Amino acid sequence: MANVNENFLNLKNDYLFSKVTDKRNEYEKNNPDKKVISLGIGDVSLPLAPVVIEAMHKAVDEMSKKETFRGYGIVQGYDFLIERILDVEYKKRGVNLDKDEVFIAAGSKGDLAGIAELFSEDNVVALMDPVYPAYRDTNIMLGRNNLVYLKATEENNFTPSIPKEHVDIIYLCSPNNPTGTVLTRKQLEEWVQYAKENNAVIFYDSVYEIFIDDENIPHSIYEIEGAKEVAVEFRSYSKLAGFTGVRCSFAVVPKELKAYRKNGEKIELNSLWRRRQSTKFGAAAYITQRAAEAVYTDLGQKQIRENIKYYKENAKYIKEELEKVGFTVYGGVSSPYIWLKTPNGMKSWDFFDKLLNEAAVVGTPGVGFGECGEGYFRLTAFSSKEDTKEAVDRIIKLFK
Ligand code: PLP
Numbered sequence: 001m002a003n004v005n006e007n008f009l010n011l012k013n014d015y016l017f018s019k020v021t022d023k024r025n026e027y028e029k030n031n032p033d034k035k036v037i038s039l040g041i042g043d044v045s046l047p048l049a050p051v052v053i054e055a056m057h058k059a060v061d062e063m064s065k066k067e068t069f070r071g072y073g074i075v076q077g078y079d080f081l082i083e084r085i086l087d088v089e090y091k092k093r094g095v096n097l098d099k100d101e102v103f104i105a106a107g108s109k110g111d112l113a114g115i116a117e118l119f120s121e122d123n124v125v126a127l128m129d130p131v132y133p134a135y136r137d138t139n140i141m142l143g144r145n146n147l148v149y150l151k152a153t154e155e156n157n158f159t160p161s162i163p164k165e166h167v168d169i170i171y172l173c174s175p176n177n178p179t180g181t182v183l184t185r186k187q188l189e190e191w192v193q194y195a196k197e198n199n200a201v202i203f204y205d206s207v208y209e210i211f212i213d214d215e216n217i218p219h220s221i222y223e224i225e226g227a228k229e230v231a232v233e234f235r236s237y238s239k240l241a242g243f244t245g246v247r248c249s250f251a252v253v254p255k256e257l258k259a260y261r262k263n264g265e266k267i268e269l270n271s272l273w274r275r276r277q278s279t280k281f282g283a284a285a286y287i288t289q290r291a292a293e294a295v296y297t298d299l300g301q302k303q304i305r306e307n308i309k310y311y312k313e314n315a316k317y318i319k320e321e322l323e324k325v326g327f328t329v330y331g332g333v334s335s336p337y338i339w340l341k342t343p344n345g346m347k348s349w350d351f352f353d354k355l356l357n358e359a360a361v362v363g364t365p366g367v368g369f370g371e372c373g374e375g376y377f378r379l380t381a382f383s384s385k386e387d388t389k390e391a392v393d394r395i396i397k398l399f400k
Contacts, residue, residue: 007143016133016368017041020352027356037391038362039318039379042177042336044242046310048291049303052241055294059287073283076274077104077250081289084296085250089235095222101254101270103277104292106247106284108207108236113138114280115203115232115251116169118272119259123168128152128160130178130369130376132205135171151372152179158330158339159187162194169201170194172221175208178369178378179339180331182217188224195230201259201269202227207236207249210308213334228254232269239336241295241304248284248292311336314388315381321392325399338379339366343399351377359394 020040028036048056062068076082082102090097105111112134121143127135129149139147148167150160158179172191174183183191195202204221212219221227233252237243253273258266294300319332328341340363342351348365355361355377366376381388 005141007141010140011137014133014137016364019368020362020364023352023356024362027360031360034360036356036360036362037383037387037394039381039383039388039391040362040364042380042382043244044239044307044311044382045384046242046307048242048246049295049300049307051294051297051300051303052291055290056287059290063287070286073286073289075103075278075281075283076100077102077284078286078289081293082250084293088296088301090220090222093219093223095220097222097252097254100274101252103251103253103273104284104289105249105251105277105281106288107238108205108234108249108251109134110281111234111249111251112203112205114276115273116142116144118269118276119169119201122146124148124166126150126163126167126170128171128173128176129371130366130373131171132173132177133369135203135205149370149372152176152181153372154330154341157181159183162190166198167200168198169203171203171205173205175206175211175335176331176337177208178337178364178366178373180333180335180337181339182212182214182334185216185218185224188218188221188227192221192224192227192230196226199260200230201257202231204231204233206233208239208335208337209235210240210304211312211335213312217334222252222254228256230257232257232273237292237295240308241292241300242307243288243291246288246291248288310385311381314383314385317388318379318381318392321396325396327399332381336381338381340377340379342366342375342377345375348374348377354398355395359391359398361391361394 081104082099085102086097116138124146125139125144126148129151152158152160158181191202209219221231221233236249253270255270257269259269295304315332315336318338319329322329330339332338348367352365364378366373366378
């Protein structure tokens with residue numbers, strides 16, 4: 001008898017985005033003349049930068065010639081990309097890393113799921129509420145029941161303080177999906193300190209790093225002294241350079257970072273991750289890595305930043321226009337996410353229904369990210385400028 005992994009049956013139905021899609025489809029079926037605008041999805045809308053396209057074409061041509069053809073890649077990633085990452089993302093910010101501490105992958109989603117496998121089932125895991133749902137589901141799949149939710153509410157400005165109890169693994173996401181908040185240097189210092197005192201590990205998800213506007217906000221957790229001993233950092237080209245369909249990312253697993261055996265012996269996570277990747281991951285594609293490398297040329301930096309500027313202007317527009325008419329709005333600065341407090345204490349799904357049925361605008365109900373998201377609504381800055389304006393105008397008209 002083939003028994004299923006029962007852990008999978010402990011997952012709650014992933015109904016958030018499917019319910020959003022079902023409701024939208026139903027509305028469109030009943031209202032074929034209405035144009036629905038979505039500020040709901042976390043996917044980019046602008047095409048890839050020209051330098052990226054050019055680099056991909058060149059890499060494809062290399063694949064067509066016997067002399068330059070590439071087969072299986074290197075699991076860790078090609079040096080040409082890792083060296084650019086070390087220089088541009090880290091050295092510039094005073095962080096020195098070795099080449100074998102950076103692992104190229106095909107999107108942070110897989111890395112964030114994979115890293116959890118390196119730790120035993122009985123670890124206590126701290127997650128924020130609301131949270132990017134993949135962190136929670138990955139741990140449930142691994143049979144972990146010890147999930148501690150740290151409430152991110154208006155009272156604590158959506159940045160929960162250090163837990164009173166002991167936890168072993170902490171997921172931090174900054175800039176945050178869904179609340180749009182960013183962690184300050186002081187807050188990161190406190191987390192690093194806590195992790196050191198508790199022999200805990202931080203998974204630092206910074207896939208929205210490129211949106212950080214404020215020079216006082218760290219771009220990497222390794223800007224904090226001692227962080228290399230306690231943190232794995234996840235970065236992605238998905239939002240940085242519009243690679244959601246291309247798939248490229250990297251994880252930093254410093255060699256100083258250790259976890260423990262039951263007998264107290266220290267184990268280097270870098271070697272464990274390398275072992276895991278070489279068994280389970282087939283390396284990111286050569287063409288993709290050449291595309292990512294192009295992002296680090298001067299022209300590449302200029303072009304991707306133009307796209308980010310476009311999304312940031314959308315975020316600013318949504319935030320400012322909604323605030324003008326009395327909405328309470330969080331996020332939207334150093335972040336592509338706007339975390340809107342629903343008016344008059346409306347439930348997240350009621351607000352969703354009202355927006356869809358009366359304004360043909362789609363967003364994401366905050367409660368879908370956790371109980372503390374009830375009464376909130378996530379809007380994203382990733383649509384076109386025109387659609388963003390139109391959607392905001394419609395929302396404003398609805399609540400005038
Ligand atoms: N982490 C967060 C917080 C995200 O919002 C996303 C994607 O939306 C990811 C990770 C995954 O990114 P990637 O496209 O690199 O897999």
